[in-house]
Amino acid sequence: MTFRSTIFANARRSLARAALSLSAAFLASTPVFAQDVPEQAPERNWHLGIALGLGQRDNPLISGDTIDINYAIDLSWYGKRFFFDNGDFGYTLFTDDTLSLNLLGSISNERSFYHFLTGKQLRLNKESAGATPIVLPNADMAATLSATAPTAKELDDLNRDTALPTRRYAAYGGFELLHISPYGDVQAQVLSDISKVHNGQEVWLSWTKPWFFTQEQVSLTLGLQWQSAALLSYYYGVRPQESFSARPAYEASAGINRFVRVQARHSFNAHWQAVGMVEREYLSAAIRHSPIVNAAVIDSVFAGLYYQF
Amino acid sequence: MRRAARINKKLGYALLLCGSLGMNAGQAADVAGYTMNARPSICVSYHSEQPCTMATTVNWTAPQDSAVCLRNANDSETLHCWEAARGGSVALSYADTQDVTYQLVALDGTLLATCTIKVINRDVRTSRSRRRHVWSLL
Numbered sequence A: 001m002t003f004r005s006t007i008f009a010n011a012r013r014s015l016a017r018a019a020l021s022l023s024a025a026f027l028a029s030t031p032v033f034a035q036d037v038p039e040q041a042p043e044r045n046w047h048l049g050i051a052l053g054l055g056q057r058d059n060p061l062i063s064g065d066t067i068d069i070n071y072a073i074d075l076s077w078y079g080k081r082f083f084f085d086n087g088d089f090g091y092t093l094f095t096d097d098t099l100s101l102n103l104l105g106s107i108s109n110e111r112s113f114y115h116f117l118t119g120k121q122l123r124l125n126k127e128s129a130g131a132t133p134i135v136l137p138n139a140d141m142a143a144t145l146s147a148t149a150p151t152a153k154e155l156d157d158l159n160r161d162t163a164l165p166t167r168r169y170a171a172y173g174g175f176e177l178l179h180i181s182p183y184g185d186v187q188a189q190v191l192s193d194i195s196k197v198h199n200g201q202e203v204w205l206s207w208t209k210p211w212f213f214t215q216e217q218v219s220l221t222l223g224l225q226w227q228s229a230a231l232l233s234y235y236y237g238v239r240p241q242e243s244f245s246a247r248p249a250y251e252a253s254a255g256i257n258r259f260v261r262v263q264a265r266h267s268f269n270a271h272w273q274a275v276g277m278v279e280r281e282y283l284s285a286a287i288r289h290s291p292i293v294n295a296a297v298i299d300s301v302f303a304g305l306y307y308q309f
Numbered sequence B: 001m002r003r004a005a006r007i008n009k010k011l012g013y014a015l016l017l018c019g020s021l022g023m024n025a026g027q028a029a030d031v032a033g034y035t036m037n038a039r040p041s042i043c044v045s046y047h048s049e050q051p052c053t054m055a056t057t058v059n060w061t062a063p064q065d066s067a068v069c070l071r072n073a074n075d076s077e078t079l080h081c082w083e084a085a086r087g088g089s090v091a092l093s094y095a096d097t098q099d100v101t102y103q104l105v106a107l108d109g110t111l112l113a114t115c116t117i118k119v120i121n122r123d124v125r126t127s128r129s130r131r132r133h134v135w136s137l138l
Helices: A003-034 A112-118 A139-144 A152-159 A229-236 B002-021
Strands: A046-057 A071-078 A082-085 A088-095 A099-108 A170-181 A184-193 A201-212 A216-227 A255-267 A272-282 A297-308 B035-039 B042-045 B052-072 B078-096 B100-106 B111-121
Touching (some): A046 A272, A071 A297, B035 B111, B052 B111, B078 B111
Parallel strands (some): B042 B111
Antiparallel strands (some): A046 A071, A082 A088, A201 A216, A216 A255, A272 A297, B052 B078, B100 B111
16 A cells, blocks of 8 residues: 555545544434524625535446545635636626526546545556566576467566556636526536647536425436547547557547436535435446446445535 | 445445434424414525515414414514414415515414525526536535
């Protein structure tokens, strides 16, 4: 276990303990909160919330561990025109009560958070590939090997570093359209790589139906995400120089991911909420067929206590 | 299979936590066995300048025959009265920009029970649901 992975493992254990302690303390005081009617928070343009709890997210990358999620952060700021919302920067070009058109910018790496959170260098499992590295001390010994000895190319394949090649973050820019109505909320984004990292594009379209109760809010979200061939080839492709027998070269086509998400929250008062989220994302064929991916869906689940500052 | 079992285990914990905390709808404490509620009790507004409008029904019950009146706590306007009843209901047309509390009062003005209609003002700009990063999934 590396130093970095030890740090991450310790941090996750600490967060899990903190979440459990917080949950236990809160359970003891629940009857008091249950009698309270939620106060109306005054309007403000910034929003910060932290959730501690238990959760997991599948890791679709080959030999990648499932990601434990023990915390979540909700940070946003909305000015008259400019806004920041959980990593997205925006400028509102037009808005009325139910429609908003925004310029949007964001930085993202399709793959990075999988090994960022697990603290693990992802690589192919050589045992699963049916071989272990072989190093021959000298040419004489090689010459004495039987006729079944690996060829030079096979040796090269077996000794190759199987670590997943790194990919850079890309800056995205584009437009976003929001629309709310009693029939649901629509969010549409058209984004392009403005950093020239992969020159790809993506389109996001989601519909969310929220239901409001006295102290609870439940929402269902259905969505699609189209990603161009350039984007998917960059993050899920395997270049010829990165390929070997267990990881063939791969160039992705464009694809559409689909997802469904259910979220629920129960307010105890103006600051404390119980929150829960379940999501399933169906990966596009272009991602599923990648040699570095071994999953068709990504399941995410989280439940915990949320404090709004 | 093992991955699905792990997810199900986590989900079980999550549901247990939510269940333990309780999902009761908050209702103001009533006195002397009087109860009152409004259904629906949430008005969702999509227009910041216009009053939120909806039809709602206020129901009440009493432990014995009572002469009571229903009034709007915000302006003390009497909306409906009953001479001698153990319960009643009245349909109201709600139109306001903020929360309204209804009160059930005795003829001498004693407050017996309350219920509140809550207004939720939706803001289109903060309706963004996409979460690009795993640490901001809510």
